[in-house]
Amino acid sequence: MRHITEISSKVEPVTFVEDELELSFRYWYGEHYGRFYAELRDNRRILGMRCEKCGSVLLPPRPYCGFCHAPLRTWVELSDKGAVDTFSIVHTPNAKELIETPYACAMIKLDGCDVPLYHLLGEVEFKDILTGMRVTAVWEEVRKGALRDIRYFRPSEQRSIRSD
Amino acid sequence: MRHITEISSKVEPVTFVEDELELSFRYWYGEHYGRFYAELRDNRRILGMRCEKCGSVLLPPRPYCGFCHAPLRTWVELSDKGAVDTFSIVHTPNAKELIETPYACAMIKLDGCDVPLYHLLGEVEFKDILTGMRVTAVWEEVRKGALRDIRYFRPSEQRSIRSD
Amino acid sequence: MARRVGVIGTGQSKYEDHRNDVNTPELVREAALAAMSDAGITPGDVDAFVIAGASGFPEEISFSENWIGPAIGASGKPLVRVHAGTNVGANATISAFFQVASGAFDVVLAASYNQRTIEDFRFNSMDCCDPLWDLGFDYPQSTLAGLQARFYLSRHEGKITEEHGAMVAVKNRKNAVLNPCAHVRSEITVEDVMNSSEVASPIKVLDCSRVCDGAAAIVVADEMKARKLNPAPAWIAGVGACSESRSVPYVDMAYPESCVRAAQQAYQMAWVYEPASDLDTVEVHDTFSFQELIWCEALGICEPGTAGKFLELGGSMLDGELPVNPSGGVISTNPEGASSMVRQIEAAMQVMGKAGDHQVPGVRRALAHAWGGAIQYSVVTVFSSGL
Amino acid sequence: MARRVGVIGTGQSKYEDHRNDVNTPELVREAALAAMSDAGITPGDVDAFVIAGASGFPEEISFSENWIGPAIGASGKPLVRVHAGTNVGANATISAFFQVASGAFDVVLAASYNQRTIEDFRFNSMDCCDPLWDLGFDYPQSTLAGLQARFYLSRHEGKITEEHGAMVAVKNRKNAVLNPCAHVRSEITVEDVMNSSEVASPIKVLDCSRVCDGAAAIVVADEMKARKLNPAPAWIAGVGACSESRSVPYVDMAYPESCVRAAQQAYQMAWVYEPASDLDTVEVHDTFSFQELIWCEALGICEPGTAGKFLELGGSMLDGELPVNPSGGVISTNPEGASSMVRQIEAAMQVMGKAGDHQVPGVRRALAHAWGGAIQYSVVTVFSSGL
Numbered sequence A, B: 001m002r003h004i005t006e007i008s009s010k011v012e013p014v015t016f017v018e019d020e021l022e023l024s025f026r027y028w029y030g031e032h033y034g035r036f037y038a039e040l041r042d043n044r045r046i047l048g049m050r051c052e053k054c055g056s057v058l059l060p061p062r063p064y065c066g067f068c069h070a071p072l073r074t075w076v077e078l079s080d081k082g083a084v085d086t087f088s089i090v091h092t093p094n095a096k097e098l099i100e101t102p103y104a105c106a107m108i109k110l111d112g113c114d115v116p117l118y119h120l121l122g123e124v125e126f127k128d129i130l131t132g133m134r135v136t137a138v139w140e141e142v143r144k145g146a147l148r149d150i151r152y153f154r155p156s157e158q159r160s161i162r163s164d
Numbered sequence C, D: 001m002a003r004r005v006g007v008i009g010t011g012q013s014k015y016e017d018h019r020n021d022v023n024t025p026e027l028v029r030e031a032a033l034a035a036m037s038d039a040g041i042t043p044g045d046v047d048a049f050v051i052a053g054a055s056g057f058p059e060e061i062s063f064s065e066n067w068i069g070p071a072i073g074a075s076g077k078p079l080v081r082v083h084a085g086t087n088v089g090a091n092a093t094i095s096a097f098f099q100v101a102s103g104a105f106d107v108v109l110a111a112s113y114n115q116r117t118i119e120d121f122r123f124n125s126m127d128c129c130d131p132l133w134d135l136g137f138d139y140p141q142s143t144l145a146g147l148q149a150r151f152y153l154s155r156h157e158g159k160i161t162e163e164h165g166a167m168v169a170v171k172n173r174k175n176a177v178l179n180p181c182a183h184v185r186s187e188i189t190v191e192d193v194m195n196s197s198e199v200a201s202p203i204k205v206l207d208c209s210r211v212c213d214g215a216a217a218i219v220v221a222d223e224m225k226a227r228k229l230n231p232a233p234a235w236i237a238g239v240g241a242c243s244e245s246r247s248v249p250y251v252d253m254a255y256p257e258s259c260v261r262a263a264q265q266a267y268q269m270a271w272v273y274e275p276a277s278d279l280d281t282v283e284v285h286d287t288f289s290f291q292e293l294i295w296c297e298a299l300g301i302c303e304p305g306t307a308g309k310f311l312e313l314g315g316s317m318l319d320g321e322l323p324v325n326p327s328g329g330v331i332s333t334n335p336e337g338a339s340s341m342v343r344q345i346e347a348a349m350q351v352m353g354k355a356g357d358h359q360v361p362g363v364r365r366a367l368a369h370a371w372g373g374a375i376q377y378s379v380v381t382v383f384s385s386g387l
């Protein structure tokens, strides 16, 4: 064994190591989400749950209330129309590049629901988007049982606001 | 908003969602590891560090002692020969399939070093592997600056044991 | 400790190879509600929560407080998440213990879980490697366990044999038959183990635990609340945690210093001087059969090299002088992220006299052990029926 | 609290866009040695360690105790790892606080860090989504921050404007020039911000912090040890942590309940009744400029909708009545996993009178705030010069 006191200047240090990973994840839905996504896919219906204890109507549908912790049993059908709670025009590409930039996204309060839903906005100029704007879901023809079975929400016609 | 009291038996629930990820990681080595891997690559030399406080000779080379926390300054050149501290014949495929199963791996105490090194064993029948067996590194011709620049350790000849 | 802390309730979900009937929050809820019900409380009575996050990969989403929190009643309450390897559940309980002992909270619930999201089993315990050192080898825990077992056998040649490993599996599988919560509940023989296929020699398939999905939860409370809610809580008498933190090569796998030190910390706190006689039963983290022997020695229950003899003489049997893993151990039930908390739950139940068919008579002090990471990180908890 | 706990030392590494000159353990060591040196102790004097693990992906290897432990002197010592989003560093300090307050340990070191291992910046804050709900949208934190900022602007239309966000950035970048530890140390104007390109409207590039690599460490001790080692420790007077845990849709982003509740917990413990007058300075987690205003309101420092006016009148300036982010804030220095601990370090330094050029005169009580996850998880710590 030899002792080395000075770092040899002849070697070019190795500076980093790289590693690659390809992973596939599977998340199980359980009964409530399972039904929610099936109704979205098969019947274009958006189901929420009502808490009998605190009165909230909630999304996503879960067997317990996110506000007061009570068990939930009552399913309700929500409208596919609502109002923009807040919005943003996004220029940052997403990690998985699921959506082309720039795009408009929003928190949307569906009629009859107490919590907003994150979704995309479409068929509208970015500059025309306003908080409080009425919107209606545009459904995909081929649906897979996912929130993106709704392509996006588009501005509702004046008439349809009145008739809602 | 309609209340729904029974779960429709018509819809087949959605049971899971899948997701895919492809990730690339880069870990920076810093000065000590950087030199260690360079010497491995360029000069087939295995460098360790000696702790002046507790006397240990350590791998991997780091600027601090894993035993007594003292700062380390003294580099030492270790032998590429040593003895099998423990070994295992592995039949489980690894996550990244870097090594074909079954294979033999071992913790090897290099001569002059106080801590063992994890590596592979080769040029030996599984049944002939023994704890305490003398081994010698077999180097790759093309080296990249990684522990696997050593292809594996093979049993040392009787003669070479004596002459070490 | 500034304040005494007792376990007042425990809960376990149903364990199955795969719990595909529920989502992760619902799975954790199953155990949390069971623990709260056992303690006679509701979510509103819990002052703070600790969630044990599994190791990175099996769970893509890191923000477990975000989706699991509401399922266990943690919305709006103080919450912290601890991470570790397979000892994470035990660490979560110890975090809850510190929170109550500090006087910050009176009642804290700790929850842990395992629901695999990656189908390919090989990714489930892949991250033992140090990226700066041995990334190129990508070894899983079972490879380390094989090296550990061989190292132990070699050190104690003539005293410890491969059959001793098999005998641990046989004993624990037999105990599990008596435990209604256990996942695998069928007996095997030493021949079955010895003839089962090799995984990482000397470890064979039946020396290994079978990973399952499931969750566990534990409720701890300060002395006043504990006495009010539970006639006989399991007091947390001592805790210890230690990581050798030295990358794999440094660890003496046959007598891991992390385990020795974690036990020393817990024994000092719990006034345990002679583990073999002061403890009435122990639950150790036997992911692989040989490990039960190694941990018993590092915990000071048997002298190095004598755990095999102790087993042969029946000392660690359910009716022995110091029953080890009366619940059937990890080898019978391994919901990875929760397994170390299950050890604590089983030890606490023994102290409370609630272990049912696998109850050891007259348990006053019980120990729970856990390991994680690259066999370099140990956690020890001692429970006591008296203060 | 059962025992009083004080900060006796703090340390920060050098911050750079990328710290490629060191590996992760060495980076953490840099901060840990600085903190121990500041406290006048060596690794041997530390009884236990807490490591703040970053969120899952930026760090492939989960067992940080294994490779970081030895670099900071944690080998063979009690150790626990906490995980969270960007508030993980603050949570680590609070865990250390509980450990000391409980009487288990006298001196505990908490460390946090950020060294990005994924080149693609988009993966660095990707995991806000709930896999059961909005995986299909894959939004990063900046998108949530844009929605949050717009929501806040809409609620207080006429009172809060986009220029107020820009003014926060301008103020904090100016303060950072006085802070030798800060990462970005150059002044900008409101026009610069308003003209910078849109990221997620109304948020523009200069409303965003610039992520850097770096590490931070903090040493806490019980009253006796603290008084012995430090003539003027920063006592930890109150702590609070709360996750709304409700998936994104439930959160009132303009007045997050998690922040309100975490503050309530900390204020109650610290006997803070009127935050605006009882506190002498605050460090809030301004990853995005608008957030400083939102946090100030949720912390009870300003009435809802008045943080803009407060800023305009100079109240939050370095020489104002309640300086906010005298250090320059996260917007000037964002080593993600460590940023929330840096807030605590800066608040503690203000209390100890050691903040140098950005010292606020006569600070007796200072607050550190942190947020993490999907804007649903808040942590608050209050430091005090007296007990």
Ligand SMILES: [Zn+2]
Pocket (backbone or CB within 6 Å): A051, A052, A053, A054, A055, A056, A065, A066, A067, A068, A069, A070
């Ligand atoms: Zn409710």
Ligand SMILES: [Zn+2]
Pocket (backbone or CB within 6 Å): B051, B052, B053, B054, B055, B056, B065, B066, B067, B068, B069, B070
């Ligand atoms: Zn040394």
